[in-house]
Amino acid sequence: MAHHKSAKKRIRQSAVRRLRNRYNGKTTRNAIRDLRSMTDKAEAEKALPEVIGMIDRLAKRNILHHKNASNKKSKLTKFVNSL
Numbered sequence: 001m002a003h004h005k006s007a008k009k010r011i012r013q014s015a016v017r018r019l020r021n022r023y024n025g026k027t028t029r030n031a032i033r034d035l036r037s038m039t040d041k042a043e044a045e046k047a048l049p050e051v052i053g054m055i056d057r058l059a060k061r062n063i064l065h066h067k068n069a070s071n072k073k074s075k076l077t078k079f080v081n082s083l
Helices: 005-036 041-060 066-082
Strands: none
Touching (some): 005 041, 005 066, 041 066
């Protein structure tokens, strides 16, 4: 257990950040899943920029590696174009 004030604060901060990161990651994964299940091209094209923005935010916050985010965006774009 931490004894210093700063260590206790760091534990609190990391717990809050962990929950926020988990929420954002799960929300993005659900959005990707929903996009992949779409069959209407117009609807998918409308949803694609929102999902790409979510992926970019995760990469900016280092929740996803930037190359992993790039691969996800590329594959989703190819999927939407193939509809």
